[in-house]
Amino acid sequence: MASLVNGTSKPRAGKHHFVYPNFNLQGKVYIVTGAGRGLGLCIAEAMTEAGAEVHCLDRLPEPYPDFIETQELAEKSHIGSLHYHHVDVRNSKFLNDTINKIASREHRLDGLVAAAGVQQVTEAIDYAPEDVTRMMDINYTGVFMTAQAVARRMIELNNHGSIILVASMSGLIANKGLNSVVYNSSKAAVIQLAKNLAMEWGPKGIRVNSLSPGHIITPMVQKNFEEVPGLKETWEKENMLGRLAHPEEFTGAAIFMLSEASSFMTGSSLVIDGGHTAW
Template identity: 45%
Template sequence: MTDTTPVGVAAALAGLPPARTAFAQFSLQGRVALVTGAHRGIGLELSLALAEAGAIVYCIDLPVTPDADWVKVQEYCAALSEHPNVNTKGRLEYMRGDVTNQKEMWALAEEIVKKEGRLDVAIAGAGIGHVAPCLEYEADDFQKVLNVNLNGVLYTAQAAGRQMDKLGIKGSIILIASIMGSVANPGVQSTAYNTSKSAVLQMARSLACELGEKGIRVNTISPGFIHTSMISFAPPAMTASWVSQIPLGRIGRTDELRGAAMWLASDASTFCTGSDIIVDGGHRAW
């Protein structure tokens, strides 16, 4: 559901009343989204951001029922709609799902459409890391990472894209890649992870080219190092070495990815597809 009302200079010159401001372009009021890996970390943060912008967001992850922290975030979101200064009807819903199960993912997206009547946005955020020396990497471990980070991302994009296509919705699909898809990091033995993220970058370009004629956009966000459970394995010396490579001199926070996700999810980015948005404190700048 793209709002085609003229904005900006075009609206002014057409003599339209100033109804749709720059901020309104970011509104997701009336939109429906699914986000995988949304029980915690980056997925949950981006889910809340979309809901704050007005979307009904289905958070998909492995636990059968969400934990107390997730419920707390859901309640926080619900309370926002009661706040006099916040005009959002967005909300968070939870669904159990495994991104490595193609048919299950397709069925979940279908179920969301049955409930809500539409699907406008998908964020493929589920991901796992695994560290092992490249010459010793066990086949099973390698495959496990690819199953989640690569196959799971494809199944998520397919699940959403099939519904958008069926309903004629010019939706936005956002794949969470990583700067590790473009550069390797000295001292981090993550061949499978880096390989999977590199493939996600190319997957997004391929999907964008195929789905462009339907108006469905596909982009990636490549975060740099962000404080979540995923990087908690790193001893202080390793974290310090990462920080020394980041011009802003620190690890990022999950909330610092909200702007890029809201931009890509909304009508503020209607001419953007096949792109990679890097949010990394400058890590890739050198």
């Protein structure tokens, strides 16, 4: 996992080793959606350093330069590997076909990080039905169908493992200063989805948890700051640490949730929000 130095990602030098071996993902195969950039890509990078073969699914026809740089870094310095697939999670048939091909490479699939999501800042009274449908198709249905496709292959291969659904603290609260009712509702649905999938798939050896980050400085959030003047300052004041998060600050939690270090954890919602929801 890259360390954060003055807000930039910098690889650490030295030999690869695992101080606590339960965090080792070496030899395992995972899928990460929404990993073209932002939080999904940052988590995927950390997974390659922990040893995983990571397949990134994103709706961008070509990955952002950030992805190419991360892929090159993984090839040179990490134990695992990073791969890109152009997939829109709303296309269930193509999604399933892609996941089946990935699982067939090594005849294994160890889990998923479902991080694909979109946001729309709109007054609730102005939402059109098609806007609601579009967001829920990606943020909820797409997450569900991706988890289903991954779990189906894991069960067929008798491959136990872990699934992380990336929700948000926005699924627990209303975000002061930002009107995004559908996004928040979709994340609440994802939190509930994880609990129910955990119940159904636990006996089959598949753990399912949700990860609920607080406000992170990502391209999506930067766009919010452009749309709503003063929003960054508002959110910083609402946080017990007086600042917003960087994507790198969630990678440790993701590795923990995917690895044997969390072997008795399922049906949980892990909230990492700088104390925002603890007031």
